[in-house]
Amino acid sequence: MTIADNFTSVMNRIAAAAKRANRDPLSVRLVTVTKTVSIEGIREALASGAEILGENRVQEAKEKIEQLGSSAGWHLIGHLQTNKAKYAVKLFDLIHSVDTLELAAEIDKQAAKIGKLQDVLIEVSIAGEAAKAGVALDDAVNLVKRAALLKNIRIKGLMTMPPYSDDPEKSRPYFKKLKELSAIIDRENIPGVSMAELSMGMSGDFEVAIEEGATLVRVGTAIFGERV
Numbered sequence: 001m002t003i004a005d006n007f008t009s010v011m012n013r014i015a016a017a018a019k020r021a022n023r024d025p026l027s028v029r030l031v032t033v034t035k036t037v038s039i040e041g042i043r044e045a046l047a048s049g050a051e052i053l054g055e056n057r058v059q060e061a062k063e064k065i066e067q068l069g070s071s072a073g074w075h076l077i078g079h080l081q082t083n084k085a086k087y088a089v090k091l092f093d094l095i096h097s098v099d100t101l102e103l104a105a106e107i108d109k110q111a112a113k114i115g116k117l118q119d120v121l122i123e124v125s126i127a128g129e130a131a132k133a134g135v136a137l138d139d140a141v142n143l144v145k146r147a148a149l150l151k152n153i154r155i156k157g158l159m160t161m162p163p164y165s166d167d168p169e170k171s172r173p174y175f176k177k178l179k180e181l182s183a184i185i186d187r188e189n190i191p192g193v194s195m196a197e198l199s200m201g202m203s204g205d206f207e208v209a210i211e212e213g214a215t216l217v218r219v220g221t222a223i224f225g226e227r228v
């Protein structure tokens, strides 16, 4: 299977999952995860129709963006260190991984410096594992309310990453919880906050995520093969 074949197959599976859930396939966007993938590999994905590329490290993304330009949208999906926020606001259309007020404030400050309104998602740790990234479920509403006061960031929704499992059904309760949280925050009508986006689902579980309401699925391995 070539990258082009894999890409088409993932797009077809996205459309089929959306149909099963009585959703418009266009309401789900694919973030093609290109971490560790070569420039040639990424070019193949772009030629196949990839519109959004996801990277999890700022430095790696910077090198690729310098070579590929903005032929696609670039999303930061991995953890962001506060001291890299300055570069992140220059490079990314959407940052999926805001999980502390300190990070939100730094992104806001750096975005203000370059006159940008930076779109972000709040990353939530549903499982509450201490070592994992993401704000705890119980603290998420409070973080959204406080981050919403920052003028140069715009909250567009939520992101989560369930604990790893071979069984996609194991992810379903986490996706349901994120969707519930998104509805709770939506009902708060916090000025400037949108809950339009739900970033959830990876190669192993994106179809379940779509059934549970994902609007952004982040898929790498199913397109490029196992990372080395």
Ligand SMILES: *Cc1c(COP(=O)(O)O)cnc(C)c1O
Pocket: 033, 035, 056, 077, 078, 161, 202, 203, 204, 218, 219, 220, 221, 222
């Ligand atoms: C690597 C990564 C993905 C993609 O994972 P695959 O299993 O390769 O599809 C999605 N989200 C995040 C945050 C990642 O770091």
